[in-house]
Amino acid sequence: MAAIIKMKMRYIFMIMGIALFLPPLSLIPQFAGEVNMCGKVCPRMFFIIPSKWGASGLLNNISSMWFGVALVSSILVVTIFFGRLWCSHVCPVGGASELGSKGIPDKLKINFSFMDAPAFRYGYLFVYIAGAVIGIGSIACKLCNFRVIPFLAGAPFVPAYKTYLLTSMGIAGLLTVSVTGFFAKGGRAYCNLLCPVGALDSIVNYMRSGLGFSKKIKTDQARCTGCGRCVDSCMVWAIKMDENRKAKRNDLSCMSCRECEKVCPEGAINYGKVKG
Amino acid sequence: MYRCFLKTAFFVIAGIAIGVMFANFKVRDYSHASLVITKDAKTKPLHISDYNSRQVIALSVKNLHGARDIELRLNDAELQSWYPPVIKMPFGKWMEVDGGKFRGVEFGKRIPLYLIINGQSGCQELEIIDSSNGSLIQTVHLMRGGVNGGHH
Numbered sequence: 001m002a003a004i005i006k007m008k009m010r011y012i013f014m015i016m017g018i019a020l021f022l023p024p025l026s027l028i029p030q031f032a033g034e035v036n037m038c039g040k041v042c043p044r045m046f047f048i049i050p051s052k053w054g055a056s057g058l059l060n061n062i063s064s065m066w067f068g069v070a071l072v073s074s075i076l077v078v079t080i081f082f083g084r085l086w087c088s089h090v091c092p093v094g095g096a097s098e099l100g101s102k103g104i105p106d107k108l109k110i111n112f113s114f115m116d117a118p119a120f121r122y123g124y125l126f127v128y129i130a131g132a133v134i135g136i137g138s139i140a141c142k143l144c145n146f147r148v149i150p151f152l153a154g155a156p157f158v159p160a161y162k163t164y165l166l167t168s169m170g171i172a173g174l175l176t177v178s179v180t181g182f183f184a185k186g187g188r189a190y191c192n193l194l195c196p197v198g199a200l201d202s203i204v205n206y207m208r209s210g211l212g213f214s215k216k217i218k219t220d221q222a223r224c225t226g227c228g229r230c231v232d233s234c235m236v237w238a239i240k241m242d243e244n245r246k247a248k249r250n251d252l253s254c255m256s257c258r259e260c261e262k263v264c265p266e267g268a269i270n271y272g273k274v275k276g
Numbered sequence: 277m278y279r280c281f282l283k284t285a286f287f288v289i290a291g292i293a294i295g296v297m298f299a300n301f302k303v304r305d306y307s308h309a310s311l312v313i314t315k316d317a318k319t320k321p322l323h324i325s326d327y328n329s330r331q332v333i334a335l336s337v338k339n340l341h342g343a344r345d346i347e348l349r350l351n352d353a354e355l356q357s358w359y360p361p362v363i364k365m366p367f368g369k370w371m372e373v374d375g376g377k378f379r380g381v382e383f384g385k386r387i388p389l390y391l392i393i394n395g396q397s398g399c400q401e402l403e404i405i406d407s408s409n410g411s412l413i414q415t416v417h418l419m420r421g422g423v424n425g426g427h428h
Contacts, residue, residue: 026363120291123288124295143301154362160356167306169303169306
């Protein structure tokens with residue numbers, strides 16, 4: 001029983017994240033006076049370079065989205081020590097996509113693993129952060145899964161959510177979330193390609209991966225037989241086989257979900273301190 | 277090595293291209309606008325789409341007026357908000373919402389509101405009323421056919 005709970009612990013955390021952050025309960029957003037992941041709770045909008053360039057613009061962003069700022073800061077601090085636990089274990093939006101994708105038959109799913117995820121992600125992030133200030137336009141809120149998924153969760157209870165989802169913008173958002181979430185292999189293509197918080201978190205994850213005190217997923221190359229199960233289990237296509245048929249993990253994409261550790265028949269993958 | 281570099285460059289450009297596409301994504305039946313409620317303020321008109329069918333304007337209304345009970349009125353339109361939460365936690369103070377009527381709105385509070393305009397009428401006026409005494413606080417002109425004030 002304990003072993004099963006240990007195996008399913010990540011799913012338990014994801015369900016808790018969904019219950020605590022999303023409507024109808026919205027317990028955590030209510031601490032900030034909000035009812036969903038928008039407004040002060042939005043963890044994405046404050047790092048967009050504001051049109052009022054400089055400290056006043058940044059301070060304005062931080063004061064109007066203070067809860068989102070605190071949330072992202074906490075996420076990044078946790079990542080420095082333990083890896084991307086927010087993204088893999090708690091994020092209610094990524095969690096809902098992943099759990100939703102479990103109900104879709106595999107033959108209907110799109111495999112995005114042909115993409116160079118870090119390259120795409122940082123190209124997109126550049127536009128996300130600087131688009132408004134360089135005159136391209138702002139991506140904020142458009143096709144945002146932090147809007148679509150909470151609104152989907154709240155739609156049976158609140159007519160306003162349904163109203164949004166039935167507009168062309170809502171339908172386009174639903175389509176984006178469906179293609180890159182529910183119908184994506186692993187359910188995490190939005191997280192891996194389009195989420196700006198995930199993009200920042202992955203940079204921190206990469207930079208801290210050499211710090212001795214922090215914990216990460218490691219592969220014992222001597223024990224790896226090159227069976228490829230870890231490659232199949234990775235929902236963010238962060239593991240590739242190298243020229244010697246050994247699993248090689250890219251810390252710029254790894255989400256610290258530990259699914260690869262669970263499927264490795266040789267016990268070659270483990271989660272522990274970088275040095276030790 | 278050269279192929280790897282080309283692949284990386286291709287996907288960076290693809291990421292930028294998708295970003296630019298998303299940033300310029302516009303629809304005719306949904307737009308964002310913001311509004312500040314202040315006493316005797318000269319309010320800029322809200323430009324809405326000239327779309328002839330149903331359109332939704334996501335309006336962020338910030339209360340910088342002393343009134344705590346506020347009503348928004350717009351002919352031929354439905355007003356909806358996602359406030360208050362479905363399950364209210366005991367630690368929060370929540371305004372009461374009934375269509376366009378808001379009670380207990382704190383100073384500085386932002387009200388997210390959907391204006392659902394169904395008709396094909398021309399320019400309209402959104403009236404903001406202090407519902408505690410029925411006095412008019414502000415009138416905002418909704419102008420069809422212009423460009424909206426932007427996305428946040």
